[in-house]
Amino acid sequence: MRKAEKAWLAAAADLGCIACLLQGTPGTPAEIHHPRAGRGVSQRAEHREGIALCPAHHRGTMHPQVPSIHMAPRAFIARFGTEAELLAKTRELVGVVAA
Numbered sequence: 001m002r003k004a005e006k007a008w009l010a011a012a013a014d015l016g017c018i019a020c021l022l023q024g025t026p027g028t029p030a031e032i033h034h035p036r037a038g039r040g041v042s043q044r045a046e047h048r049e050g051i052a053l054c055p056a057h058h059r060g061t062m063h064p065q066v067p068s069i070h071m072a073p074r075a076f077i078a079r080f081g082t083e084a085e086l087l088a089k090t091r092e093l094v095g096v097v098a099a
Contacts, residue, residue, distance in 0.1 A: 005047035011094045017054035028054045035083035
C-alpha cells in the first residue's frame, strides 16, 4: 500500500462512518468499505476509493434494524446513496477534489 493510499484511508476513517454522519450522528468509529459496484466477482475497489462505515452500516451487525451495504444494499442505497455518491461526499468532507 502506498503512502497516499494510507493517508486517504486514515482521513476517511478519521471522519467516522459517512452513513452515521448523514443521519445526524457524526463521529461513529468506522472501518473501511471497498466498493464493489461495477466490478467482477470477488474484486474490490482500490484503497483510494474506500469509504468509512461503522460495523452496523458496513457488515450488518445490527441487521435488520440498521441497513448495511452488505446485508441490505438496496435499503442502504435508498437511504444513504450509492457507493459512488458516498465516496464523492467523503472526498468533499476530507478536502480531496478527485483521485
